[in-house]
Amino acid sequence: MSTVPAIKRLDQTVINRIAAGEIIQRPANALKELIENSLDAGATQIQILVKDGGIKLLQIQDNGHGIRKEDMGIVCERFTTSKLKKFEDLSQIATYGFRGEALASISHIAHVTITTKTKDAQCAFRANYSDGKLVSPRPGVSADPKPCAGNDGTQITAEDLFYNVPTRRRAFKSFSEEYNRIVDVVSRYAVHNSAVSFTCRKQGAATADVQTSSTSNITDTIRQMYGSSVASELLHVEKEFPQSEFKMNASFSNANYHVKKMTLLLFINNRLVESSNIKKSIENVYNSLLPKGSYPFVYLSLDINPRNVDVNVHPTKREVHFLNEDRIVDTITSTLQEQLEGANFSRTFYTQTILPGASQVESSPSDSDKTPTRKVQEYNLVRTDSRARTLDTFVQRPEDELMEGIVNTEDVLELDEELSSQPISSQSKKRPRIDVQMTSILNLRNAVKKSEHTGLTNVLRDHTFVGCADDTLALIQHKQDLYLVNFAVVSEELFYQVLLAEFCNFGKLQLTSPVSILECIKVALDVEEQQGTLPDQLQPKDTIAETITDVIVSRADMLEDHFSMVISKEGSLLALPMLLKGYVPTMDKLPLFLLRMGTEVDWETEEGCFDSLGRELAIFYSAEPPVEPVDITADNDTARRQYKQEHEKYLWQVQNLIFPGLKSQFIAPASLAREDGSYVTRLARLTDLYKIFERC
Numbered sequence: 001m002s003t004v005p006a007i008k009r010l011d012q013t014v015i016n017r018i019a020a021g022e023i024i025q026r027p028a029n030a031l032k033e034l035i036e037n038s039l040d041a042g043a044t045q046i047q048i049l050v051k052d053g054g055i056k057l058l059q060i061q062d063n064g065h066g067i068r069k070e071d072m073g074i075v076c077e078r079f080t081t082s083k084l085k086k087f088e089d090l091s092q093i094a095t096y097g098f099r100g101e102a103l104a105s106i107s108h109i110a111h112v113t114i115t116t117k118t119k120d121a122q123c124a125f126r127a128n129y130s131d132g133k134l135v136s137p138r139p140g141v142s143a144d145p146k147p148c149a150g151n152d153g154t155q156i157t158a159e160d161l162f163y164n165v166p167t168r169r170r171a172f173k174s175f176s177e178e179y180n181r182i183v184d185v186v187s188r189y190a191v192h193n194s195a196v197s198f199t200c201r202k203q204g205a206a207t208a209d210v211q212t213s214s215t216s217n218i219t220d221t222i223r224q225m226y227g228s229s230v231a232s233e234l235l236h237v238e239k240e241f242p243q244s245e246f247k248m249n250a251s252f253s254n255a256n257y258h259v260k261k262m263t264l265l266l267f268i269n270n271r272l273v274e275s276s277n278i279k280k281s282i283e284n285v286y287n288s289l290l291p292k293g294s295y296p297f298v299y300l301s302l303d304i305n306p307r308n309v310d311v312n313v314h315p316t317k318r319e320v321h322f323l324n325e326d327r328i329v330d331t332i333t334s335t336l337q338e339q340l341e342g343a344n345f346s347r348t349f350y351t352q353t354i355l356p357g358a359s360q361v362e363s364s365p366s367d368s369d370k371t372p373t374r375k376v377q378e379y380n381l382v383r384t385d386s387r388a389r390t391l392d393t394f395v396q397r398p399e400d401e402l403m404e405g406i407v408n409t410e411d412v413l414e415l416d417e418e419l420s421s422q423p424i425s426s427q428s429k430k431r432p433r434i435d436v437q438m439t440s441i442l443n444l445r446n447a448v449k450k451s452e453h454t455g456l457t458n459v460l461r462d463h464t465f466v467g468c469a470d471d472t473l474a475l476i477q478h479k480q481d482l483y484l485v486n487f488a489v490v491s492e493e494l495f496y497q498v499l500l501a502e503f504c505n506f507g508k509l510q511l512t513s514p515v516s517i518l519e520c521i522k523v524a525l526d527v528e529e530q531q532g533t534l535p536d537q538l539q540p541k542d543t544i545a546e547t548i549t550d551v552i553v554s555r556a557d558m559l560e561d562h563f564s565m566v567i568s569k570e571g572s573l574l575a576l577p578m579l580l581k582g583y584v585p586t587m588d589k590l591p592l593f594l595l596r597m598g599t600e601v602d603w604e605t606e607e608g609c610f611d612s613l614g615r616e617l618a619i620f621y622s623a624e625p626p627v628e629p630v631d632i633t634a635d636n637d638t639a640r641r642q643y644k645q646e647h648e649k650y651l652w653q654v655q656n657l658i659f660p661g662l663k664s665q666f667i668a669p670a671s672l673a674r675e676d677g678s679y680v681t682r683l684a685r686l687t688d689l690y691k692i693f694e695r696c
């Protein structure tokens with residue numbers, strides 16, 4: 001006798017059960033199919049009721065067109081569908097499901113009850129199903145659909161999911177996890193169908209976990225489902241690409257929003273699907289906008305000519321593929337990128353492209369879906385580690401040792417006389433840090449946070465310094481992008497923020513000889529007068545200078561306590577706050593600063609005073625090159641040499657103190673992201689430059 005086992009044909013119900021188990025792996029899969037059927041039936045209201053994570057009970061009630069009584073006998077058989085009559089229809093089908101397998105599958109692994117009423121029927125009918133067939137609800141009762149009371153529409157109940165597949169049933173660890181998946185599916189369909197009202201609740205619960213109204217628009221629905229922090233940072237785009245035969249409709253977060261995990265709601269031809277290809281490509285779009293390890297929210301709905309979508313995929317194989325996929329995905333990503341770059345706040349530093357080859361894919365109506373040629377792998381060619389060495393580290397720095405000495409000195413810093421002709425030395429006293437809790441300062445700090453432009457913050461925080469282009473512009477690199485930064489403007493903001501952050505805790509820059517405030521202000525007034533910027537005044541200049549000096553001296557205590565500005569009773573300035581260790585502002589600006597303390601600072605209110613004085617100090621400290629001597633004659637040699645030295649020191653401070661300062665805790669305000677890109681400008685994407693080099 002042969003020991004080889006005979007091959008037996010499996011029983012048909014077993015085959016069906018196995019097939020069903022492949023399609024319906026968990027309650028959320030079943031619900032997805034049921035929601036799709038309701039939407040296919042034209043429902044505008046869908047109510048879902050769940051018990052034990054959907055395993056005990058999954059019920060969905062819709063107000064769609066219902067099922068005719070004569071069809072009730074076969075709705076749960078495999079390959080019965082009202083949506084597909086001939087094989088050729090497969091290529092035209094535009095509804096969600098199209099294979100007539102969902103209800104059949106569910107009836108193989110659960111007890112299904114359908115109650116349904118079409119508009120013109122007198123009453124509703126109810127029927128029970130098992131293994132694809134009508135079954136009798138109780139022994140001795142006919143299995144035929146029975147008339148009953150009911151509203152227009154369909155109610156489908158699936159009970160005891162996987163009652164006949166014990167291994168699958170045991171695999172569910174927690175009801176709440178299954179329930180969360182259900183809520184997730186409902187939320188996604190609710191967003192995609194914002195004109196349909198959805199509710200979803202647990203049986204016995206007083207309130208629904210999902211409740212949307214049919215009058216909401218997509219932003220409202222996203223707010224309800226995913227919170228207002230994302231809803232208020234959304235961009236929208238709707239575009240058709242006739243050549244590639246597809247339409248896209250997207251709502252996606254801008255650079256101000258980011259979270260630890262990407263939320264991607266992807267619908268293709270109204271079916272909730274997954275595509276790792278699309279997901280990765282979208283991640284790449286946001287890569288340069290968001291901090292490392294943070295992700296956007298993206299709702300993307302594609303209408304692709306059904307002819308081009310692979311209809312032979314398994315109905316629940318959620319990972320989809322379609323014809324010309326790469327080309328379509330590229331079109332999608334460049335459309336998103338375009339919108340993100342064009343967004344009002346980002347426009348500044350993302351749109352301006354100067355170098356050839358750096359421009360984005362242009363879109364004109366006729367060829368708007370031209371395939372961009374960017375290759376992702378090229379990113380790897382670019383050095384993007386902001387800790388990496390820059391060009392300048394290979395070039396000899398001016399006064400290297402001297403400068404390093406200043407930065408590294410822990411306590412008292414004496415500026416070398418030869419290095420700096422400025423009568424100043426810096427000092428930071430060791431004293432316990434004061435934790436400032438003044439409402440005014442907290443308010444001002446909050447205002448800074450509120451105005452933040454996160455995209456720009458990230459660029460500055462993770463940048464690599466490339467080099468100074470001139471006295472006010474420097475090149476930095478962030479990821480694959482090269483930016484031109486106006487550091488005169490940016491540093492002013494930096495110093496203002498340092499003033500708020502370190503309020504009451506500054507070290508002191510000690511002036512080696514006292515400076516007369518009165519004389520300084522007189523100098524400033526003379527300059528103003530020469531430049532014709534002094535308004536027609538009522539008082540003589542001297543009187544103005546005296547009044548301002550009095551104002552400043554009378555505030556000496558406050559100025560010392562809060563700003564580390566030391567002023568003697570006689571009206572001499574003895575010390576200034578040390579905002580960045582080792583940084584000395586250009587002293588040419590001191591007279592104007594003192595004058596503006598009288599004209600620009602609001603001495604009336606606490607918050608106003610801290611804010612306006614902070615601003616003035618920031619203007620004073622902001623990077624501004626030393627004034628070049630006008631007179632270039634031979635006997636002016638010393639002045640020139642001195643200027644040269646100061647100028648070198650100036651650029652050194654910019655690179656070694658200001659730009660590192662931007663990396664630590666700087667919050668870029670939206671005001672820096674200006675319309676005309678004059679403050680921070682994206683020059684080029686390095687990958688594009690590489691392409692140019694490759695061609696050479």
Ligand code: ADP
Pocket residue numbers: 033037038041062064065066067075080081082083097098099100101102103104154
């Ligand atoms: P498919 O959706 O692929 O056609 P299903 O097994 O999901 O297959 O559904 C079978 C048929 O049952 C559908 O074609 C439709 O005619 C009918 N049907 C299912 N659910 C509903 C519903 N909620 N309202 C109206 N008809 C429905």
Ligand code: MG
Pocket residue numbers: 033036037096097098100102103
């Ligand atoms: Mg279906």
